[in-house]
Amino acid sequence: MKSKSRLFKAVDILYICMMVVPLICGITLKVLTKPPSEGISITGAQIYFTIPMPIQDLPVTESQVNSLIVMIMLLGLCLFLTHGLKTRDISVRQHLAEWIVESVDSLVKNSMGEYFANFSAFIAAILALSGFSSLLSLTGLMPPTSDINVVGGWAVLVFVLITYYKMKCGPLQYVKSFGDPVPFLAPLNIISEVATPLSMAFRHYGNVLSGSVISVLIGTALQGLSRTVLGWLPGFLGDIPFLQLGLPAVLSIYFDVFSGLLQAYIFAMLTMMYVSGGFPMELYFERKKKKAELKAKD
Protein backbone atom coordinates (compact mmCIF):
# COMPACT_ATOMS: atom_id res chain seq x y z
CA MET A 1 0.00 0.00 0.00
CA LYS A 2 2.81 2.34 0.89
CA SER A 3 4.44 1.73 -2.45
CA LYS A 4 1.70 3.68 -4.19
CA SER A 5 3.00 6.93 -5.43
CA ARG A 6 1.75 10.34 -4.43
CA LEU A 7 0.39 10.95 -7.89
CA PHE A 8 -1.65 7.78 -7.70
CA LYS A 9 -3.21 8.90 -4.44
CA ALA A 10 -3.88 12.37 -5.78
CA VAL A 11 -5.68 10.96 -8.82
CA ASP A 12 -7.65 8.68 -6.52
CA ILE A 13 -8.76 11.63 -4.47
CA LEU A 14 -9.75 13.46 -7.64
CA TYR A 15 -11.94 10.56 -8.68
CA ILE A 16 -13.52 10.32 -5.24
CA CYS A 17 -14.21 14.05 -5.44
CA MET A 18 -15.87 13.42 -8.80
CA MET A 19 -18.23 11.07 -7.00
CA VAL A 20 -18.88 13.20 -3.93
CA VAL A 21 -18.79 16.83 -5.05
CA PRO A 22 -21.70 16.67 -7.55
CA LEU A 23 -23.83 15.08 -4.86
CA ILE A 24 -23.04 17.84 -2.40
CA CYS A 25 -23.69 20.48 -5.07
CA GLY A 26 -27.03 18.88 -5.88
CA ILE A 27 -28.09 18.77 -2.24
CA THR A 28 -27.04 22.40 -1.77
CA LEU A 29 -28.97 23.46 -4.83
CA LYS A 30 -32.01 21.61 -3.59
CA VAL A 31 -31.79 23.16 -0.13
CA LEU A 32 -31.35 26.65 -1.56
CA THR A 33 -34.19 26.48 -4.08
CA LYS A 34 -36.73 24.25 -2.37
CA PRO A 35 -39.86 26.24 -1.65
CA PRO A 36 -41.28 25.80 1.83
CA SER A 37 -43.97 23.17 1.51
CA GLU A 38 -47.15 23.17 3.49
CA GLY A 39 -48.97 19.88 3.82
CA ILE A 40 -49.09 17.48 0.95
CA SER A 41 -47.71 18.70 -2.33
CA ILE A 42 -47.07 16.24 -5.08
CA THR A 43 -45.55 17.93 -8.07
CA GLY A 44 -43.12 17.15 -10.81
CA ALA A 45 -39.57 18.37 -11.02
CA GLN A 46 -38.68 21.93 -10.20
CA ILE A 47 -37.90 24.19 -13.14
CA TYR A 48 -34.71 26.17 -12.67
CA PHE A 49 -34.89 28.10 -15.92
CA THR A 50 -36.29 27.67 -19.38
CA ILE A 51 -34.40 27.72 -22.65
CA PRO A 52 -36.48 28.79 -25.63
CA MET A 53 -36.34 26.14 -28.33
CA PRO A 54 -38.27 25.44 -31.52
CA ILE A 55 -41.39 23.30 -31.23
CA GLN A 56 -41.31 23.29 -27.44
CA ASP A 57 -39.40 25.25 -24.83
CA LEU A 58 -36.80 23.30 -22.88
CA PRO A 59 -37.21 23.69 -19.16
CA VAL A 60 -34.01 22.82 -17.27
CA THR A 61 -35.40 20.94 -14.31
CA GLU A 62 -34.30 19.09 -11.24
CA SER A 63 -34.39 15.78 -13.07
CA GLN A 64 -32.03 17.07 -15.77
CA VAL A 65 -29.58 18.33 -13.18
CA ASN A 66 -29.84 15.17 -11.12
CA SER A 67 -29.28 13.01 -14.21
CA LEU A 68 -26.13 14.97 -14.86
CA ILE A 69 -25.04 14.46 -11.24
CA VAL A 70 -25.58 10.71 -11.55
CA MET A 71 -23.61 10.60 -14.79
CA ILE A 72 -20.67 12.49 -13.37
CA MET A 73 -20.72 10.22 -10.33
CA LEU A 74 -20.77 7.15 -12.53
CA LEU A 75 -17.91 8.47 -14.61
CA GLY A 76 -15.95 9.04 -11.42
CA LEU A 77 -16.83 5.55 -10.21
CA CYS A 78 -15.71 3.95 -13.48
CA LEU A 79 -12.45 5.86 -13.43
CA PHE A 80 -11.90 5.04 -9.78
CA LEU A 81 -12.59 1.33 -10.22
CA THR A 82 -10.33 1.00 -13.23
CA HIS A 83 -7.53 3.11 -11.80
CA GLY A 84 -4.32 1.11 -11.45
CA LEU A 85 -5.38 -2.17 -13.00
CA LYS A 86 -2.86 -4.95 -12.63
CA THR A 87 -2.63 -8.54 -13.78
CA ARG A 88 -1.76 -9.91 -10.36
CA ASP A 89 -2.00 -8.93 -6.68
CA ILE A 90 -5.18 -7.11 -7.60
CA SER A 91 -6.90 -4.66 -5.32
CA VAL A 92 -10.43 -4.80 -3.96
CA ARG A 93 -11.65 -2.19 -6.41
CA GLN A 94 -10.26 -4.14 -9.35
CA HIS A 95 -12.04 -7.22 -8.05
CA LEU A 96 -15.21 -5.15 -7.98
CA ALA A 97 -14.67 -3.82 -11.50
CA GLU A 98 -13.99 -7.29 -12.86
CA TRP A 99 -16.96 -8.68 -11.00
CA ILE A 100 -19.25 -6.02 -12.50
CA VAL A 101 -17.99 -6.57 -16.02
CA GLU A 102 -18.06 -10.33 -15.82
CA SER A 103 -21.45 -10.63 -14.19
CA VAL A 104 -23.09 -8.23 -16.66
CA ASP A 105 -21.35 -10.09 -19.48
CA SER A 106 -22.70 -13.43 -18.32
CA LEU A 107 -26.17 -11.93 -17.74
CA VAL A 108 -26.24 -10.60 -21.30
CA LYS A 109 -24.87 -13.83 -22.77
CA ASN A 110 -27.41 -15.91 -20.90
CA SER A 111 -30.44 -13.88 -21.86
CA MET A 112 -29.47 -12.61 -25.32
CA GLY A 113 -27.04 -15.17 -26.72
CA GLU A 114 -23.48 -14.93 -27.99
CA TYR A 115 -24.39 -12.70 -30.92
CA PHE A 116 -25.33 -9.82 -28.63
CA ALA A 117 -22.23 -10.02 -26.42
CA ASN A 118 -21.44 -6.40 -27.38
CA PHE A 119 -24.59 -5.29 -25.63
CA SER A 120 -22.96 -5.84 -22.26
CA ALA A 121 -21.76 -2.24 -21.91
CA PHE A 122 -25.16 -0.88 -22.91
CA ILE A 123 -26.96 -3.07 -20.38
CA ALA A 124 -24.44 -2.06 -17.74
CA ALA A 125 -25.14 1.59 -18.59
CA ILE A 126 -28.89 1.08 -18.23
CA LEU A 127 -28.49 -0.79 -14.94
CA ALA A 128 -26.14 1.81 -13.51
CA LEU A 129 -28.03 4.88 -14.67
CA SER A 130 -31.43 3.60 -13.63
CA GLY A 131 -30.25 2.06 -10.37
CA PHE A 132 -28.22 5.04 -9.23
CA SER A 133 -30.91 7.49 -10.34
CA SER A 134 -33.43 5.70 -8.14
CA LEU A 135 -30.94 5.45 -5.27
CA LEU A 136 -30.47 9.22 -5.46
CA SER A 137 -33.72 9.57 -3.53
CA LEU A 138 -31.85 8.19 -0.50
CA THR A 139 -29.96 11.48 -0.33
CA GLY A 140 -33.17 13.51 -0.40
CA LEU A 141 -32.77 14.57 -4.01
CA MET A 142 -35.48 13.94 -6.52
CA PRO A 143 -34.80 10.67 -8.36
CA PRO A 144 -34.63 11.45 -12.11
CA THR A 145 -36.39 8.14 -12.80
CA SER A 146 -39.59 9.62 -11.37
CA ASP A 147 -39.68 11.96 -14.38
CA ILE A 148 -41.44 10.44 -17.37
CA ASN A 149 -39.20 12.33 -19.79
CA VAL A 150 -36.00 10.72 -18.50
CA VAL A 151 -37.30 7.17 -18.57
CA GLY A 152 -39.12 7.94 -21.80
CA GLY A 153 -35.84 8.85 -23.46
CA TRP A 154 -34.33 5.51 -22.50
CA ALA A 155 -37.42 3.69 -23.75
CA VAL A 156 -37.22 5.53 -27.08
CA LEU A 157 -33.60 4.47 -27.42
CA VAL A 158 -34.56 0.87 -26.69
CA PHE A 159 -37.36 1.15 -29.26
CA VAL A 160 -34.86 2.39 -31.83
CA LEU A 161 -32.61 -0.55 -31.05
CA ILE A 162 -35.46 -3.05 -31.32
CA THR A 163 -36.51 -1.60 -34.68
CA TYR A 164 -32.91 -1.54 -35.91
CA TYR A 165 -32.47 -5.22 -35.19
CA LYS A 166 -35.85 -6.03 -36.73
CA MET A 167 -34.81 -4.09 -39.85
CA LYS A 168 -31.60 -6.07 -40.22
CA CYS A 169 -33.27 -8.37 -42.72
CA GLY A 170 -34.45 -5.47 -44.83
CA PRO A 171 -37.48 -3.15 -44.57
CA LEU A 172 -39.68 -5.56 -46.50
CA GLN A 173 -39.11 -8.28 -43.95
CA TYR A 174 -39.84 -5.75 -41.20
CA VAL A 175 -43.21 -4.82 -42.72
CA LYS A 176 -43.98 -8.50 -43.28
CA SER A 177 -43.33 -9.32 -39.66
CA PHE A 178 -46.38 -7.31 -38.61
CA GLY A 179 -48.72 -9.75 -40.32
CA ASP A 180 -46.93 -12.59 -38.69
CA PRO A 181 -49.34 -15.30 -37.63
CA VAL A 182 -52.25 -13.99 -39.75
CA PRO A 183 -52.36 -10.74 -41.75
CA PHE A 184 -55.49 -9.35 -40.15
CA LEU A 185 -53.69 -9.15 -36.77
CA ALA A 186 -51.44 -6.43 -38.23
CA PRO A 187 -53.14 -3.53 -36.39
CA LEU A 188 -52.73 -5.32 -33.07
CA ASN A 189 -49.07 -5.98 -33.84
CA ILE A 190 -48.52 -2.32 -34.64
CA ILE A 191 -50.18 -1.32 -31.38
CA SER A 192 -48.05 -3.76 -29.40
CA GLU A 193 -44.95 -2.43 -31.17
CA VAL A 194 -45.76 1.10 -30.05
CA ALA A 195 -46.85 -0.09 -26.62
CA THR A 196 -43.49 -1.63 -25.89
CA PRO A 197 -41.55 1.59 -25.19
CA LEU A 198 -44.61 3.22 -23.61
CA SER A 199 -45.14 0.36 -21.19
CA MET A 200 -41.45 0.23 -20.33
CA ALA A 201 -41.32 3.95 -19.63
CA PHE A 202 -44.54 4.07 -17.63
CA ARG A 203 -43.68 0.97 -15.62
CA HIS A 204 -40.37 2.34 -14.47
CA TYR A 205 -41.51 5.91 -13.95
CA GLY A 206 -44.73 4.89 -12.22
CA ASN A 207 -43.03 2.56 -9.78
CA VAL A 208 -40.49 5.11 -8.67
CA LEU A 209 -42.95 8.00 -8.56
CA SER A 210 -45.53 5.99 -6.64
CA GLY A 211 -42.86 5.12 -4.10
CA SER A 212 -42.11 8.80 -3.60
CA VAL A 213 -45.82 9.66 -3.39
CA ILE A 214 -46.51 6.98 -0.79
CA SER A 215 -43.47 8.09 1.20
CA VAL A 216 -44.72 11.69 1.17
CA LEU A 217 -48.25 10.66 2.12
CA ILE A 218 -47.16 8.46 5.00
CA GLY A 219 -44.65 11.03 6.18
CA THR A 220 -47.30 13.75 6.26
CA ALA A 221 -49.82 11.46 7.91
CA LEU A 222 -47.36 10.52 10.63
CA GLN A 223 -46.57 14.19 11.19
CA GLY A 224 -50.24 14.95 11.72
CA LEU A 225 -50.67 11.95 13.98
CA SER A 226 -47.67 12.96 16.00
CA ARG A 227 -49.04 16.48 16.41
CA THR A 228 -52.38 15.25 17.71
CA VAL A 229 -51.07 12.45 19.93
CA LEU A 230 -47.95 14.09 21.35
CA GLY A 231 -49.01 17.76 21.07
CA TRP A 232 -49.48 18.06 24.85
CA LEU A 233 -45.70 17.80 25.43
CA PRO A 234 -44.31 21.11 26.74
CA GLY A 235 -42.41 23.55 24.58
CA PHE A 236 -40.68 22.58 21.40
CA LEU A 237 -40.97 18.87 22.29
CA GLY A 238 -44.53 19.01 21.02
CA ASP A 239 -43.37 20.15 17.61
CA ILE A 240 -41.00 17.23 17.04
CA PRO A 241 -42.78 14.54 14.98
CA PHE A 242 -41.55 11.54 16.96
CA LEU A 243 -43.81 9.14 15.10
CA GLN A 244 -41.93 9.89 11.89
CA LEU A 245 -39.09 7.77 13.26
CA GLY A 246 -38.98 4.18 12.10
CA LEU A 247 -41.71 3.49 9.58
CA PRO A 248 -40.55 5.92 6.86
CA ALA A 249 -37.07 4.38 7.05
CA VAL A 250 -38.44 0.90 6.45
CA LEU A 251 -40.59 2.19 3.60
CA SER A 252 -37.59 3.98 2.17
CA ILE A 253 -35.63 0.74 2.13
CA TYR A 254 -38.46 -0.88 0.19
CA PHE A 255 -39.37 1.96 -2.19
CA ASP A 256 -36.01 3.60 -2.75
CA VAL A 257 -33.57 0.71 -2.55
CA PHE A 258 -35.44 -2.49 -3.34
CA SER A 259 -38.01 -1.14 -5.77
CA GLY A 260 -35.53 1.15 -7.49
CA LEU A 261 -32.98 -1.59 -8.08
CA LEU A 262 -35.69 -4.02 -9.09
CA GLN A 263 -37.03 -1.57 -11.67
CA ALA A 264 -33.52 -1.08 -13.05
CA TYR A 265 -33.15 -4.84 -13.37
CA ILE A 266 -36.58 -5.19 -14.98
CA PHE A 267 -35.84 -2.41 -17.45
CA ALA A 268 -32.54 -4.05 -18.41
CA MET A 269 -34.11 -7.51 -18.69
CA LEU A 270 -36.94 -6.19 -20.87
CA THR A 271 -34.46 -4.40 -23.09
CA MET A 272 -32.51 -7.59 -23.58
CA MET A 273 -35.60 -9.68 -24.20
CA TYR A 274 -37.19 -7.27 -26.67
CA VAL A 275 -34.01 -6.66 -28.63
CA SER A 276 -32.96 -10.29 -28.87
CA GLY A 277 -36.55 -11.48 -29.33
CA GLY A 278 -37.27 -9.05 -32.15
CA PHE A 279 -34.16 -10.02 -34.08
CA PRO A 280 -34.91 -12.80 -36.61
CA MET A 281 -31.54 -14.43 -36.21
CA GLU A 282 -31.98 -17.52 -38.37
CA LEU A 283 -33.37 -15.50 -41.24
CA TYR A 284 -30.55 -13.00 -40.91
CA PHE A 285 -27.85 -15.63 -41.10
CA GLU A 286 -29.57 -17.30 -44.03
CA ARG A 287 -29.63 -14.01 -45.92
CA LYS A 288 -26.05 -13.35 -45.03
CA LYS A 289 -25.03 -16.75 -46.34
CA LYS A 290 -26.94 -16.19 -49.58
CA LYS A 291 -25.36 -12.80 -50.05
CA ALA A 292 -21.91 -14.24 -49.51
CA GLU A 293 -22.65 -16.93 -52.09
CA LEU A 294 -23.83 -14.33 -54.58
CA LYS A 295 -20.68 -12.35 -54.03
CA ALA A 296 -18.58 -15.45 -54.53
CA LYS A 297 -20.34 -16.10 -57.83
CA ASP A 298 -19.57 -12.61 -59.09
Added chain:
Amino acid sequence: MQTLDVISVNLWQILISLGNLCLLFFMMKKFLYKPVKNVLAKRQAELEEHYVAAENAEAEAKASRDAWEEKLAGAQSEADSILKKATDNATYRGEQIVAGAKEQADSIIRIAKSEAELEKKKAEDGIKREIVEISGALTEKMLGREIKAEDHKALIDAFIEDIGDGND
Protein backbone atom coordinates in the same frame (compact mmCIF):
# COMPACT_ATOMS: atom_id res chain seq x y z
CA MET B 1 -40.16 28.71 -8.24
CA GLN B 2 -42.20 26.83 -10.78
CA THR B 3 -42.56 23.09 -10.93
CA LEU B 4 -43.54 20.74 -13.69
CA ASP B 5 -46.75 18.76 -13.57
CA VAL B 6 -46.43 15.18 -12.42
CA ILE B 7 -46.86 14.01 -15.99
CA SER B 8 -45.51 16.47 -18.51
CA VAL B 9 -43.98 15.26 -21.71
CA ASN B 10 -41.26 17.39 -23.23
CA LEU B 11 -39.61 16.41 -26.48
CA TRP B 12 -36.27 18.02 -25.72
CA GLN B 13 -36.04 16.45 -22.31
CA ILE B 14 -36.67 13.06 -23.84
CA LEU B 15 -33.93 13.67 -26.39
CA ILE B 16 -31.53 14.84 -23.71
CA SER B 17 -32.22 11.77 -21.63
CA LEU B 18 -31.72 9.58 -24.71
CA GLY B 19 -28.44 11.33 -25.34
CA ASN B 20 -27.46 10.88 -21.70
CA LEU B 21 -27.94 7.13 -21.92
CA CYS B 22 -25.92 6.97 -25.14
CA LEU B 23 -23.19 9.04 -23.54
CA LEU B 24 -23.13 6.82 -20.47
CA PHE B 25 -22.95 3.78 -22.74
CA PHE B 26 -19.83 5.15 -24.43
CA MET B 27 -18.40 6.14 -21.07
CA MET B 28 -18.95 2.65 -19.69
CA LYS B 29 -17.42 1.15 -22.79
CA LYS B 30 -14.36 3.37 -22.74
CA PHE B 31 -13.68 3.73 -19.03
CA LEU B 32 -14.92 0.48 -17.55
CA TYR B 33 -15.16 -2.22 -20.17
CA LYS B 34 -12.11 -1.47 -22.24
CA PRO B 35 -9.58 -1.34 -19.39
CA VAL B 36 -11.08 -4.33 -17.59
CA LYS B 37 -11.22 -6.42 -20.76
CA ASN B 38 -7.67 -5.37 -21.56
CA VAL B 39 -6.38 -6.43 -18.20
CA LEU B 40 -8.32 -9.69 -18.35
CA ALA B 41 -6.84 -10.47 -21.76
CA LYS B 42 -3.39 -9.60 -20.48
CA ARG B 43 -3.84 -11.87 -17.50
CA GLN B 44 -5.04 -14.64 -19.77
CA ALA B 45 -1.94 -14.24 -21.93
CA GLU B 46 0.26 -14.29 -18.87
CA LEU B 47 -1.46 -17.41 -17.64
CA GLU B 48 -0.92 -19.10 -20.99
CA GLU B 49 2.72 -18.16 -20.80
CA HIS B 50 2.99 -19.61 -17.33
CA TYR B 51 1.28 -22.77 -18.44
CA VAL B 52 3.72 -23.21 -21.29
CA ALA B 53 6.66 -22.56 -18.97
CA ALA B 54 5.29 -25.00 -16.41
CA GLU B 55 4.77 -27.65 -19.06
CA ASN B 56 8.30 -27.17 -20.32
CA ALA B 57 9.68 -27.41 -16.81
CA GLU B 58 7.67 -30.54 -16.17
CA ALA B 59 8.91 -32.18 -19.36
CA GLU B 60 12.47 -31.27 -18.43
CA ALA B 61 12.09 -32.68 -14.97
CA LYS B 62 10.59 -35.85 -16.37
CA ALA B 63 13.46 -36.25 -18.83
CA SER B 64 16.08 -35.79 -16.14
CA ARG B 65 14.22 -38.16 -13.86
CA ASP B 66 14.16 -40.78 -16.61
CA ALA B 67 17.87 -40.30 -17.18
CA TRP B 68 18.57 -40.72 -13.50
CA GLU B 69 16.42 -43.79 -13.30
CA GLU B 70 18.28 -45.28 -16.24
CA LYS B 71 21.57 -44.50 -14.59
CA LEU B 72 20.36 -45.96 -11.34
CA ALA B 73 19.27 -49.12 -13.08
CA GLY B 74 22.71 -49.32 -14.75
CA ALA B 75 24.42 -48.92 -11.40
CA GLN B 76 22.28 -51.67 -9.93
CA SER B 77 23.23 -54.11 -12.65
CA GLU B 78 26.85 -53.11 -12.35
CA ALA B 79 26.76 -53.71 -8.64
CA ASP B 80 25.08 -57.03 -9.25
CA SER B 81 27.76 -58.10 -11.68
CA ILE B 82 30.51 -56.99 -9.34
CA LEU B 83 28.95 -58.92 -6.52
CA LYS B 84 28.56 -61.97 -8.69
CA LYS B 85 32.14 -61.79 -9.81
CA ALA B 86 33.30 -61.44 -6.24
CA THR B 87 31.16 -64.35 -5.15
CA ASP B 88 32.44 -66.49 -7.97
CA ASN B 89 35.99 -65.52 -7.18
CA ALA B 90 35.53 -66.29 -3.53
CA THR B 91 33.92 -69.62 -4.27
CA TYR B 92 36.71 -70.52 -6.64
CA ARG B 93 39.37 -69.48 -4.18
CA GLY B 94 37.69 -71.38 -1.39
CA GLU B 95 37.50 -74.48 -3.50
CA GLN B 96 41.11 -74.11 -4.40
CA ILE B 97 42.07 -73.73 -0.77
CA VAL B 98 40.02 -76.72 0.23
CA ALA B 99 41.56 -78.75 -2.55
CA GLY B 100 45.05 -77.67 -1.53
CA ALA B 101 44.33 -78.53 2.07
CA LYS B 102 43.02 -81.92 1.08
CA GLU B 103 46.10 -82.63 -0.96
CA GLN B 104 48.34 -81.54 1.87
CA ALA B 105 46.47 -83.70 4.30
CA ASP B 106 46.70 -86.60 1.91
CA SER B 107 50.41 -86.15 1.53
CA ILE B 108 50.82 -85.86 5.29
CA ILE B 109 48.86 -89.07 5.74
CA ARG B 110 50.90 -90.74 3.05
CA ILE B 111 54.18 -89.70 4.65
CA ALA B 112 52.94 -90.78 8.03
CA LYS B 113 51.89 -94.13 6.62
CA SER B 114 55.23 -94.71 4.95
CA GLU B 115 57.01 -93.68 8.09
CA ALA B 116 54.90 -96.03 10.09
CA GLU B 117 55.71 -98.77 7.61
CA LEU B 118 59.37 -97.99 7.92
CA GLU B 119 59.18 -98.06 11.69
CA LYS B 120 57.32 -101.30 11.52
CA LYS B 121 59.97 -102.76 9.27
CA LYS B 122 62.68 -101.50 11.52
CA ALA B 123 60.96 -102.99 14.52
CA GLU B 124 60.50 -106.27 12.67
CA ASP B 125 64.17 -106.30 11.79
CA GLY B 126 65.12 -105.54 15.35
CA ILE B 127 62.87 -108.32 16.66
CA LYS B 128 64.24 -110.66 14.05
CA ARG B 129 67.74 -109.94 15.08
CA GLU B 130 66.94 -110.36 18.69
CA ILE B 131 65.16 -113.61 18.07
CA VAL B 132 68.18 -114.81 16.16
CA GLU B 133 70.43 -113.85 18.96
CA ILE B 134 68.18 -115.30 21.60
CA SER B 135 67.58 -118.45 19.69
CA GLY B 136 71.29 -118.71 19.06
CA ALA B 137 72.00 -118.31 22.74
CA LEU B 138 69.25 -120.71 23.64
CA THR B 139 70.46 -123.33 21.24
CA GLU B 140 73.97 -122.84 22.51
CA LYS B 141 72.83 -123.39 25.99
CA MET B 142 70.62 -126.29 25.10
CA LEU B 143 73.20 -128.05 23.11
CA GLY B 144 75.89 -127.12 25.46
CA ARG B 145 78.17 -126.18 22.89
CA GLU B 146 78.91 -123.45 20.75
CA ILE B 147 77.47 -123.56 17.42
CA LYS B 148 78.64 -121.70 14.55
CA ALA B 149 76.55 -118.72 14.19
CA GLU B 150 76.96 -118.61 10.49
CA ASP B 151 75.82 -122.16 10.06
CA HIS B 152 72.59 -121.71 11.72
CA LYS B 153 71.85 -118.21 10.80
CA ALA B 154 70.51 -119.16 7.45
CA LEU B 155 68.34 -121.81 8.99
CA ILE B 156 66.87 -119.51 11.57
CA ASP B 157 66.32 -116.78 9.10
CA ALA B 158 64.25 -119.08 6.96
CA PHE B 159 62.31 -120.10 10.00
CA ILE B 160 61.60 -116.58 11.04
CA GLU B 161 60.63 -115.69 7.53
CA ASP B 162 58.07 -118.41 7.72
CA ILE B 163 56.75 -117.08 10.99
CA GLY B 164 56.66 -113.55 9.60
CA ASP B 165 54.79 -114.73 6.59
CA GLY B 166 52.37 -116.63 8.72
CA ASN B 167 51.86 -113.59 10.81
CA ASP B 168 51.08 -111.35 7.87
